[in-house]
Amino acid sequence: MSAVVIGPDDFDAAAQCAALEAMGGGAVATFTGIVRGDNGLIALQLDHYPAMTKAQVERIVAQAQARWPLLGVRVIHRVGRLEPGARIVFVGTASRHRTAALESCAFLIDWLKSHAPFWKQEHFADGSTRWVEARVEDDARAAAWNDQATSGN
């Protein structure tokens, strides 16, 4: 099974977690992102760059694997129309120790937000739509991992 899945289908987070637990390490960390129904939002439309997305996410996974001693990584990112309460993204990491599992999981979701070619469009009950704007805070969180790398942490 590929470590990276990009597509419209829902996923079973518990099954993903179980697969990571079976890798023989002492630590598994997971993150599941869910669509929030704020401000009358009825759906998110996830656009992406099909020819690039999977390869780019695999490059991000390779960076995590180069940086932390990981036994396994799973990244699932859904595309298309997703309604409030739907799972949108899953990141899971398995390692021998908790620090590597937790840090690499946080790194992966921060970098998915800022370094992978996805775009979210919000659809509201009144029929209006709005493209989500990138948040400066998200870029700063992603960049902070570079700062940690250069400072030797």
Next chain:
Amino acid sequence: MAELSILYFAWVREMIGRDEDMVAPPPGASVADVIALLAARGGGYAQAMARPEKLRAALDQNFVALDTPIGNARELALFPPVTGG
């Protein structure tokens, strides 16, 4: 010079009203030069390309800065800053 395929995503695609175009950029052109050429078409192109600082780019499926030369690339994608996760 080889034709360059240009792909648009998110609001760039919506403003232009097209998924892609083919252009033949002049020798030595950068991504920013291609953006300026597209802006000169007017209409939705001018609107989408009006503020290059709002745009991001990929050449042959790799993110690049806007001052990157097109070189021998076959595919340029233009889009807003990404918002996945």
